[in-house]
Amino acid sequence: MLEKTYNPEQIEQRWYEASEAAGHFACAPSSDKKPYVIMMPPPNVTGSLHMGHALTFTLQDVLIRYHRMQGYDALWQPGMDHAGIATQMVVERQLAAENINRRDLGRDAFIEKVWQWKAESGGMIEHQQRHLGVSADWPRSRFTMDEGLSEAVRKVFVKLHKDGLIYRDKRLVNWDPKLLTAISDLEVEQKDVDGHMWSLQYPVKDMPGTFVTVATTRPETMFGDMAVAVHPDDERYKYLVGKMVILPLVGREIPIVADEYSDPEKGTGAVKITPAHDFNDFEVGKRHSLELLNIFDETATLNENVPEAYQGLDRFDARKKLLAELEGMGVMVGAEPNRHAVPHGDRSGVPVEPWLMDQWYVDAATLAKPAIEAVRSGKTEFVPERWSKTYFEWMENIQPWCVSRQLWWGHRIPAWFGPDGTAFVEETEAEASAAAKAHYGEDVALFQDEDVLDTWFSSALWPFSTLGWPQDHSELERYYPGAVLVTGFDIIFFWVARMMMMGMHFMDNEVPFKHVYIHALVRDEKGQKMSKSKGNVLDPLDLTAKYGADALRFTLTAMAAQGRDLKLSENRIESYRNFVTKIWNAARFLEMNEITGTHTLPDTIDAPVNQWILHELNQTNEAVSNALSAYRFNEAADKLYQFIWNYYCDWYLEFIKPTLADSDESRRTASYVLQKALHMLHPLMPFVTEELNEKIFNQSDMLIAAPWPFKDAAAKADTNIDLVIDIISEIRTIRSEMNVPLSAKPALEIRGATDSHQSVIMQMEAAILRMARVEAIRFIDGDFAKGTALTSISGMDVGLPLTGILDFDAERTRLKKDIANGEAEAAKLSAKLNNAGFVAKAPEAVVVENRRRLEDEQTRIDALKAALMRLDG
RNA sequence: GGAGCGUUAGCUCAGCGGGAGAGCACCUCGUUGACAUCGAGGGGGUCACUAGUUCGAUCCUAGUACGCUCCACCA
Numbered sequence: 001m002l003e004k005t006y007n008p009e010q011i012e013q014r015w016y017e018a019s020e021a022a023g024h025f026a027c028a029p030s031s032d033k034k035p036y037v038i039m040m041p042p043p044n045v046t047g048s049l050h051m052g053h054a055l056t057f058t059l060q061d062v063l064i065r066y067h068r069m070q071g072y073d074a075l076w077q078p079g080m081d082h083a084g085i086a087t088q089m090v091v092e093r094q095l096a097a098e099n100i101n102r103r104d105l106g107r108d109a110f111i112e113k114v115w116q117w118k119a120e121s122g123g124m125i126e127h128q129q130r131h132l133g134v135s136a137d138w139p140r141s142r143f144t145m146d147e148g149l150s151e152a153v154r155k156v157f158v159k160l161h162k163d164g165l166i167y168r169d170k171r172l173v174n175w176d177p178k179l180l181t182a183i184s185d186l187e188v189e190q191k192d193v194d195g196h197m198w199s200l201q202y203p204v205k206d207m208p209g210t211f212v213t214v215a216t217t218r219p220e221t222m223f224g225d226m227a228v229a230v231h232p233d234d235e236r237y238k239y240l241v242g243k244m245v246i247l248p249l250v251g252r253e254i255p256i257v258a259d260e261y262s263d264p265e266k267g268t269g270a271v272k273i274t275p276a277h278d279f280n281d282f283e284v285g286k287r288h289s290l291e292l293l294n295i296f297d298e299t300a301t302l303n304e305n306v307p308e309a310y311q312g313l314d315r316f317d318a319r320k321k322l323l324a325e326l327e328g329m330g331v332m333v334g335a336e337p338n339r340h341a342v343p344h345g346d347r348s349g350v351p352v353e354p355w356l357m358d359q360w361y362v363d364a365a366t367l368a369k370p371a372i373e374a375v376r377s378g379k380t381e382f383v384p385e386r387w388s389k390t391y392f393e394w395m396e397n398i399q400p401w402c403v404s405r406q407l408w409w410g411h412r413i414p415a416w417f418g419p420d421g422t423a424f425v426e427e428t429e430a431e432a433s434a435a436a437k438a439h440y441g442e443d444v445a446l447f448q449d450e451d452v453l454d455t456w457f458s459s460a461l462w463p464f465s466t467l468g469w470p471q472d473h474s475e476l477e478r479y480y481p482g483a484v485l486v487t488g489f490d491i492i493f494f495w496v497a498r499m500m501m502m503g504m505h506f507m508d509n510e511v512p513f514k515h516v517y518i519h520a521l522v523r524d525e526k527g528q529k530m531s532k533s534k535g536n537v538l539d540p541l542d543l544t545a546k547y548g549a550d551a552l553r554f555t556l557t558a559m560a561a562q563g564r565d566l567k568l569s570e571n572r573i574e575s576y577r578n579f580v581t582k583i584w585n586a587a588r589f590l591e592m593n594e595i596t597g598t599h600t601l602p603d604t605i606d607a608p609v610n611q612w613i614l615h616e617l618n619q620t621n622e623a624v625s626n627a628l629s630a631y632r633f634n635e636a637a638d639k640l641y642q643f644i645w646n647y648y649c650d651w652y653l654e655f656i657k658p659t660l661a662d663s664d665e666s667r668r669t670a671s672y673v674l675q676k677a678l679h680m681l682h683p684l685m686p687f688v689t690e691e692l693n694e695k696i697f698n699q700s701d702m703l704i705a706a707p708w709p710f711k712d713a714a715a716k717a718d719t720n721i722d723l724v725i726d727i728i729s730e731i732r733t734i735r736s737e738m739n740v741p742l743s744a745k746p747a748l749e750i751r752g753a754t755d756s757h758q759s760v761i762m763q764m765e766a767a768i769l770r771m772a773r774v775e776a777i778r779f780i781d782g783d784f785a786k787g788t789a790l791t792s793i794s795g796m797d798v799g800l801p802l803t804g805i806l807d808f809d810a811e812r813t814r815l816k817k818d819i820a821n822g823e824a825e826a827a828k829l830s831a832k833l834n835n836a837g838f839v840a841k842a843p844e845a846v847v848v849e850n851r852r853r854l855e856d857e858q859t860r861i862d863a864l865k866a867a868l869m870r871l872d873g
Numbered sequence: 874g875g876a877g878c879g880u881u882a883g884c885u886c887a888g889c890g891g892g893a894g895a896g897c898a899c900c901u902c903g904u905u906g907a908c909a910u911c912g913a914g915g916g917g918g919u920c921a922c923u924a925g926u927u928c929g930a931u932c933c934u935a936g937u938a939c940g941c942u943c944c945a946c947c948a
Contacts (some may be wrong), residue, residue, distance in 0.1 A: 005910070038931070089906055190946085197948085215948060229948090271948040280948080387875075392878070393944075429926035489943085521942095558896090561887060564878080565942090569885055571897050578910045634887070638895075653907080668933080729914095736902070736914040770905095825892080832891085837928030846929095853892070 002591055002695060006584040008548030012687040019690070024068075025135045025706045027075035029478055036072035037482035038064055039463050039513070040136060041495070042144065044083035046780060049128035051522040051568060052488060054540035057134050059519060059554045059633060060486045064135060065683035066628050067483075069708040075479055077466050080123055080134035082145040084410040084455040085179060085347050091117050093408070107408050118143075126584055128541055133549050133686045135704070142466045146457040152465035153411045153458050154427045156506065161415075161425040165363045165505075166403070168415075168423060172282050173402055175355035178348040179404050181406035182359055184454060185399060186493055188352055190341040198274070199334030200326065202228065202245040205253055212237075212245055212256065213333060215267040217340055219326065220319040222247065223306040224253055226290040227273040232258035234269050248331045249307060249322075257288045257328050260773060261485035276356050282668060290307065292356055298351050315353075321471035360413060360451070362401040366502065370509060371395060371500035371821040381510045383631050384562045387489060387518045394493050401498075403454045404872070409681045410452030418444050462496035463512035480507060484515040484631075492518070508668045516630050520565045522556075543573060550685035551577035557684050558637035579641060579686050583681070586649050587692045590671060593660055597698045599671035602664070608760050609767070610669040613652045616643060617673050624680050625709065644677055651725060658766035671697070679708050720760040724768065726793050727761070731772040734789045734800055737814055738807060749788065749799040753779055755795060774800070784870070791818075792863035795855075808871060822861040829854040 005631040019025065027035075038060050043053060060076065068074040091114045092102055100112045142149060160166040173182040181383070198219050203211040212228050230237035237256070261284050262271050275285025276292040285292060297303045300315045310318050326332040343352050372395045375388050382388040392789035404413060415425045416432035418440060424432040429448065436444050447575040458465070463482060467475040472796050481503070485496065490506055496516055543552050555578045590596065605611050620643040627636035652673070656666040675697050682689040682703040693699045731748065734740070748768065753761065758779060761768065765777055784790060787803035787810055829850055834840050839847055 002907095005908090045937095190944095217948080261948090267948065273948090278948085280946095390877075390943075397944090408894085559886080564886085567885070572885070575896055578908095581910045582908065585908035585911085587907080592907065614899080642895090649908085650912085654912095732913060733915090739902085742903075742905095748891080765901075828892090832929075835928060838891090841928045842891070850891080863880095 002584065002588045004588075006548070006580055006688055006691075008550065008580075008687065009545075011691050012131070012133070012549050013545075015687050015690040017466045018134060019135065019686075019702055019704045020138070020864075022702065024702065025076075026137050026139070027479075028073045029475065031073050033071060033073035035075060035743040036064075036067040037075045037077070037479045038484060038486065039482050039486050040076060040078045040468065041485075041491070042079040042081040042142075042459065042462065043125045044086050045080045045122040045125075045143070046083055046086050047125045049125055049540050051538050051540055053125070053129075054132060054552065055519060055522050055556045055566075056486055056488065057129055057132055058553045059517070059560060061132075061134055061553075061686075062557055062628070062633065062636075062683045063484065063486070065686065066708075067678070067706065068135075069682070069706060071707060072316040075140075076134075076136040077133075077140060077142070077479075078126070078129075078138060079142040079462070079466060080125070080144070081455060081459055082143065082410065082450060083283060084405060084407050085181070087114060087118075087122075088409040089179075089347070089408050102408065110408055131541060131544055131549060133553065134642065135686070139337055139659050140466075143331050144455070144462075148456060148468070148471065149461070149465045150411055151427075151471070152469055153453065154414045155470050156461060156502065157414055157453070157457075158427050159423055159506075160362065165360055165366055166425075167363070168358055169361050170356065170358050172276075172354040173357050173359050174302075174343065174345075174352045175298070176345040176348050176350065176352050177296075178350045179299065179345065179407075180298055182357065182402055182404065183345055183347075183352065184353075184402050186455075187346050188343045189346045191344045194337065194338055194339050195342070196629065197267075197334075197336045197340075198307055198323065198332055199268070200248070201331050201333045202248065202272075204207055204240060204256075204696070205244040205246050207243070210240075212240065212270045213268045214272040215334075216272060217338060218319070218323055219332075220302070220315055221274045221277050222272065222293070222322070223250060223302070223310070224274040224276050224293045224295040225252075225272045226275050226285060226293060227254050227288060228270050229259040229262040229273050229284055230256060230270050231260060231262040231264045233260070234264045236264075236269060237275055239547035244534070247324065247636065247701060248329060255288075257284075259284050259287060281356055282356075294356060296353055296355065317548050331375075335511070337475075359402050360404040360415075361402050364398045366403045367501035367505055368395045368497070370397050370504040371497065374500060374504060374511045380513060381515050383515055384515045387492065387516070390489065391492055391497060395497055398497075401454075403457050404449075404451040405454055405525070406450070408453050411458060413449040413451050413453060415449040416446035417449065420444060423449075435527055456494055456498055459495055459531070460502040461506075463499055463503055466735050469506075481511050482513040484517050485513040486517045486519065488521055489518050490521065492516075515631075519560055523565050523567050538568060543570075547573050547577040548580060548687070549582050550688050553686075554579065554637060554684050557633045558641070560633040562632065579645065580685065582645055583678075583685075583688060583692070586644070586653065586674060587696045589653060590674060591696055595660075595667045595671050596696050597671075597820070599668045599697075601672050602668055605665060605669065605714040605716075607663070607665055607669075608653045608716070608719035608721055608763055609652065610665055611714065613669065613673055614646065615715035615717050615719070617649045617676060620647075620682060621676070621709060628683075640677070640681055640684070644681070648677065654771055655721075655764065655767045658770050675699075676710055679703060679706055679710065682706075707841070721764075722755060722847075723757060723794055724764045726758060727798060728768060728771045730791045730798060731774065731800060732789065733771070734814075738789060738802065738805070738810055740800075740802060740805055742773065744802075744805060745773055746800050746802055746805075747776045748772060748774040749778050749780050749784060749801060751780050751784070751797040751799070753796050757794070784867075785871070790867035790870075792860040792867075795859055797867075799861050812868065812871055815864050815871070819861055819864045819868070822857050822864065826854060826857040826861060829857065 027300045030308040031406055064074050064076045095102060157166060172190050176183050191806050195217050198216050199213050199215050201211045201213050204212060224245055240256050241258045243256050245256060246253055261280060273281045273284050275290050276294045293305055295302055295305050302310050302313050302318050304311055323332060345352050375391060415423045416429060417423055418436050424435045426432040426435055432446055435588060436446055464476060464480055467479055469476055499512050540552060551573055556571045620639050623639045624636045656670060660666055678689040678693050681777055689703050693703050768777060785801050785803060787806045788799040788801045789806055790797060833850055833854060
């Protein structure tokens, strides 16, 4: 016997282990099935499962399980990302607790520590994914720092370098003075901060009493000023162009230059130019051949290029000191409070400094071209489609991708420098040495580039590096490209775009995936993005412990409507937990009636009620399949919910209860339908479905491997069961509104039933008696007795004789309300039908449908009016 | 500054050219063996506003208001 309520805990674990042990998560490369591939976005090795993960993995698991059942060779490729900065920070923090600095440790020893950490506590997330039911092919799991994947990284880097698509360049980078590394544009986050706009007055040389006033939010960069720019057309300054100003405190003479970068509308129209510390100024500097004066060291502390009193000061301390001094000198002539955006490192949270350095760059603009074309031509489609626009906008304006990072944890850049700084980019040191020998004509000592690659560089190769490239191409042939990439929009630039670029370039112009399904972000109940720093993170594992993994999965699926972020509410999870309980109890019902074991349908189905539920089953099957094929997850969930709760439990099981003991057909149909419902439910709720499939239906074959679609059953569309539902509902309403006590069991009188109506009513007699709580059904010709509550259903007059019970006033009110509703509806319909344009131009079917509705409505109104008159007469 | 999204029942959200929906909450009734994590019934919405297209608009177009997001940037 099943327990009274479903208890997920042990059951989930048991089924997860059983399905994995049976090999159902594994792909089948040698089968003749069609492959269906999803590349799992590899979570950070430092990561733990958050709600966004729970959503994305649930949706992917639904797709994988669904396609597996559809007979595909499903490959869900799992793995983990080495997450350069994040992981290095974790390990550094641990070392800091022991008062160890990574520099004291040395590079090799530090990396050793990281690997150690990874072995011990990395990858907790896989453990958590399993709790959620993730059915990935775990033995295939890859780590982006694995030897095979590292080889792919080296190969790609070298090849791109040879193609001229990776190059070394000296330009301004976003420097993170806390993490001490360059970061890419994407890792920079603009944050509004309250600051000031300070105005500084620079004296013009040889023109006593003449000043140029510039405005800045960063006065300390003054030390690096190399010019003042004014607009060439700005009449106010024309006479000053070519003159020099004297930089206060420093004494350096810098030119006033004419440059269109200067906006006459802004501030005073004169702008200070700090070429070494501002991206715009850098460009101005290039145009005017200005020198670049770097005033910071790597920690954004002022260096020897500033007056001695400021050397060694942190940038913010320097600002304070400088402002005081400038104010005293009368140089600072204005200070307006000003809220403005300041670029911050997304990991470190500190303002980044534009800093001039040598770094490695990927020529993203060139790689982007085929990647753009692939989406434009539809080889890869975004779902929802509008995200392709986001993709295009970014790709068409893409900047060189700075891929070198001054970190230790990551793929070391395969570049070796000779004594004169010449770079030799090769996959191995031996090859580099050989190239160097050819270059210099003799053996020379080389030293390898100290830097590592941006984490996303290896992630970009994920769709083919995990399939054996570059060593082995056999899996690539079978499993590349993937069917769909499932991810959030926040990762389109970081990852999707780069996989597209690398995939197109290295896989013979073949896209890495056919579809990109962009799901919503999970937000907290206030609609805020969940993040550790905000402390509003909900732990999915707490929720699975509380409500069960099936309930959480179903909730996320049901909430995953396209195009809108989802605010997770525990209420909703609770209601879907109740749904699990409902399914459980439906199964218990079968069990109590000894309808267990395997059941096939009889060859012919005679009872309308069985034909009806089979028809609804088919409709649901079709709707769910269509919904999942179109990534309309919420629709699939809704249809299943509705079918099982409203159709199967609320109506069907109640219908068959009275005759169940005697009807083999109903017993077999009830069993068959629930079993098939479990099939359809399985991708969303893998655990409770397996449990019931085994316990109730004695199936030794697991649902995870069961075929779907199943054979079309003996369904029938026009069973008139809807009529029976209407009768029962109407009678229930009357009873409720008339306060008919439960103990009262009047007869049910029906006038004007057609033969086919009469037939289905008689076949459903036992159910109607029970569900409407009536003692008999009588088909009559004459008048209803006085004191009969009346209604009209599908052209029949349906009466409930309530002599002695009926409250005439209440009945009058009820009828009047019903008539009023009917008349309002009829008025709308006739207005529509009296509109010549409607009749002429609307589709025939719509016109016919409206006519039919009007007729029905009028029949009903007439019947109700007659009932009202009889009441008064 | 550029782009996008949202505004539907008290709350959270589906739907989206032809009869306004769900879950939760609310009101009434109910414990006859699947289920009170439940059953039956009910109340509740000029689908933000304004114009347009259309025979017909919650749905399409344009604009307005409010809210939000992303990108770029304000010396």
